[in-house]
Amino acid sequence: MTKALFLAHTAAPSGAELATLRLVAALHDQGLLDVGMVYTEDGPMVERMRARGVETRVLRGRFDSRAMTIGAGPLRLVAGFLGLLRLGWALGATARELGANIVVAESSKALVMGAVAARRARVPLVWQVHDRLAVDYFGRLPTLVLRLLGRLVSRGYLANSRTTLSTLPVGRRRALVAYPGVELGTDAPRPGQRPPADTVVTVVGRLAPWKGQDVLLRAVAAAKVRPRQVFLIGGTFFDEEPYRAELERLARDLALPVTFTGHVDDPTEFLRDTDILVHSSVLPEPFGQVVVEGMHAGCAVIAAVPGGPAEIVEPGVNGLLVDGGNQDQLTAALDTLIGDAALRTRLAAAARLRAKDFDITETARTVAAFLNDIAQRNGAAGTPHSPERAPHG
Known part of the structure; x- marks a missing residue:
């Protein structure tokens, strides 16, 4: 062998x-x-x-x-x-x-x-x-x-x-x-999509400028209905601690309900309690593993293009796509999903099926x-x- x-x-x-x-x-x-x-x-x-x-x-x-x-x-x-x-x-x-x-x-x-x-x-x-x-x-x-x-x-x-x-x-x-x-396992049960004012939005990824968490925070601040909770899941590597401090200041200045979890070995439990997963990279993502993981967990997904997410998500069928770094497009996508729990449910169900293609x-x-x-x-x-x-x- x-x-x-x-x-x-x-x-x-x-x-x-x-x-x-x-x-x-x-x-x-x-x-x-x-x-x-x-x-x-x-x-x-x-x-x-x-x-x-x-x-x-x-x-x-x-x-x-x-x-x-x-x-x-x-x-x-x-x-x-x-x-x-x-x-x-x-x-x-x-x-x-x-x-x-x-x-x-x-x-x-x-x-x-x-x-x-x-x-x-x-x-x-x-x-x-x-x-x-x-x-x-x-x-x-x-x-x-x-x-x-x-x-x-x-x-x-x-x-x-x-x-x-x-x-x-x-x-x-x-x-x-x-x-x-991704290691699919079984489709574990999860709560249904929440009403607009109770939505939970999550971003998973290392806290780095090119990952665009700052763009996401500004987009959330401009949304018609702000989510009840925003989770930024990810640690800092390679001397990127100043960026986390910048994000913490931005969250305070915008009065956003943001929780910084640091690195999490397995974010599955967070994802199963998330309504909307946002991938917000400002540079083209090589692939976007977290997009697949969020789809498998039953989240409604917003992902940035160009890059790998365009090979994963079919817009309007199993998620939404926006131009990376475009805050206005991201805000519009958030408004669309936050305001329509039925759409989130439909996209999330199709996303779970699509995730099976990445076993x-x-x-x-x-x-x-x-x-x-x-x-x-x-x-x-x-x-x-x-x-x-x-x-x-």
């Missing part, structure tokens, strides 16, 4: 890491691949991965995961890059020890490490891309460097949406769109076949292939 070793540069519980947990656990649980996980720092995801029965290691080195964040200075970037190369060499030894047939890099930083590790272990490298490889997110120079590096060192791409795939320099490499699946077990089967094929080629460049897509509608 193919042994796939997944690499992550951080063990913080953000969107990409949680998506990786679900995928790797599904591959393991279904016996589709022999899987292993390596983190280069300790953190909550380490124990969560081990709790799912996945062989997990922490390979510590002289690398700070914040050293190569967007906006870091040139010297810090160079130091971080050298640290990644050193860790990559050590990871190569780990890959050989574990008998890996293929290495999967889970981030741009993991791609740098994985390039060295895969070369040392003499196995192919696949880049699982969770972010759009675009100038508006990474900046011009990092985008150019990552595009070139991906072309040089990877033997295939796993993209979390067609939106993400469109930003990748696929060329002659194999590529698969594999939407981040993690189906994603895992498709990814396993993709990785098996590349591993069997043992790193050969192969022949040209058109991008493939997981069967999620």
